Amino acid sequence: MAYSVPKLADYSPAALDQAVRELLSAVRQEAEAARTENDWKVFRDRWMARKNGLLTQVNDLWLKAAPGPAKRNVGARVNQIRTEVEQAVDSAQQRVSGSASAGRLELERIDITLPGIRRPLGAEHPVLRTMNEIVSVFRAMGYSVAEGPEIETDYLNFEALNFPPNHPARDTQDTIFVAGQEKKPQRDRLLLRTHTSPVQIRAMMATPPPIRVVVPGKVHRADTADATHSPIFHQVEGLAVDTNITFCDLKGTLDHAMKSLFGSDVKTRFFPSFFPFTEPSADVSITCFKCGGKGCRLCKMSGWIELLGCGMVDPNVFNFVQGNGYDARKVSGFAFGMGVERITMLKYGIDDIQLFYQGDVRFLEQFA
Ligand code: DAH
Numbered sequence: 001m002a003y004s005v006p007k008l009a010d011y012s013p014a015a016l017d018q019a020v021r022e023l024l025s026a027v028r029q030e031a032e033a034a035r036t037e038n039d040w041k042v043f044r045d046r047w048m049a050r051k052n053g054l055l056t057q058v059n060d061l062w063l064k065a066a067p068g069p070a071k072r073n074v075g076a077r078v079n080q081i082r083t084e085v086e087q088a089v090d091s092a093q094q095r096v097s098g099s100a101s102a103g104r105l106e107l108e109r110i111d112i113t114l115p116g117i118r119r120p121l122g123a124e125h126p127v128l129r130t131m132n133e134i135v136s137v138f139r140a141m142g143y144s145v146a147e148g149p150e151i152e153t154d155y156l157n158f159e160a161l162n163f164p165p166n167h168p169a170r171d172t173q174d175t176i177f178v179a180g181q182e183k184k185p186q187r188d189r190l191l192l193r194t195h196t197s198p199v200q201i202r203a204m205m206a207t208p209p210p211i212r213v214v215v216p217g218k219v220h221r222a223d224t225a226d227a228t229h230s231p232i233f234h235q236v237e238g239l240a241v242d243t244n245i246t247f248c249d250l251k252g253t254l255d256h257a258m259k260s261l262f263g264s265d266v267k268t269r270f271f272p273s274f275f276p277f278t279e280p281s282a283d284v285s286i287t288c289f290k291c292g293g294k295g296c297r298l299c300k301m302s303g304w305i306e307l308l309g310c311g312m313v314d315p316n317v318f319n320f321v322q323g324n325g326y327d328a329r330k331v332s333g334f335a336f337g338m339g340v341e342r343i344t345m346l347k348y349g350i351d352d353i354q355l356f357y358q359g360d361v362r363f364l365e366q367f368a
Helices: 013-033 037-048 054-064 068-107 126-139 168-172 198-206 247-262 315-321 340-348 361-367
Strands: 151-153 190-192 211-220 232-242 268-275 278-287 304-313 332-339
Touching (some): 013 037, 013 054, 037 054, 037 068, 126 211, 126 232, 126 247, 126 340, 198 211, 198 232, 198 315, 247 268, 247 278, 247 304, 247 332, 268 304, 278 332, 304 340
Antiparallel strands (some): 151 190, 211 232, 268 278, 278 304
16 A cells, blocks of 8 residues: 555654654655656655645645644654655665666677777779889979870871871780771771870870870770780870980980889890880880899899880871971970889789789788
8 A cells, every 4th residue: 555644633742753654664665666767756756746745745734734832843853754755755866867877888888808890901002003103203303194085096096106007016006996986087986095105195285395294094905814914904104395305315214213113223224126106216124123133033034124115206296296386396305105014013023914903802912
């Protein structure tokens, strides 16, 4: 039976004591029984509600009803009751909310000894890393950077670079053509660029001389994939045009670039070659940075490693630019082009170009 406040017939101290004891034991029991926030609210309101709460009833039934001589005594006890009830309500609240937050803590518990989720660190792909390195070597010499489209016209990829239609030099770059263009004039036909050299023409058409530009990019050839070939690979092209540019400038520039890329000990050697868009043309070799030139497997016992093509811009190429200040009688320039995969393979001792494209993390994470 829930406690209810009795009417008092007897206001003797002993009877009062008894009534107070019963009330306090009821309040303590009810306080202890409260488990949840909600229990506690019901308990609080039952005792403390202004309107008809048990304390109010005590006031009405005991104090107000007390005969004059007993009032003082009853008043003191009612005050004591009020204090004790307030305390019981407070401490019940603390206990209830304490166990609620303990429950929440338990729910939100984390085991900080568990290993976390590791986010693997990404890294620049080795080909891009080398490409950026090459570009920054030339940027430091005042070159700007340009890019061109991978789908290019026959005109810019070949003709303007002095590869006439049907010229055998075209055969050195097995070309992938876009299908269904037979009706177009040959120079307008689209192909996947076989080298970054067409951007030489694009750069000159966009910017009058002097110009110094490097062109990183992807190129495509109808090559069968093997350890040293890939139908898609990367090149960095370079072009410098100004008044009085000589082969000495070309040699000095590339010698400096090769020393920056492979170490200051390497020496460069230029020997005659042929490219339609440069005259004279050269292939550049560096002393083998592995054996220092003595001869080893890397350099096939020759002491030299062939790295890139270059030459003085052929006057015909300036004529193809059609104006913009590229008058072959007034300006001269040099150009060069290098394969990024090949340089990366040499720098890091990688013996299969296909590793670059397979996306095997065991290979790639060596560069992280
Ligand atoms: N475009 C040539 C190739 O892909 C490379 C090259 C050689 C670029 C000589 C040049 C150069 O700019 O002067 O084989």
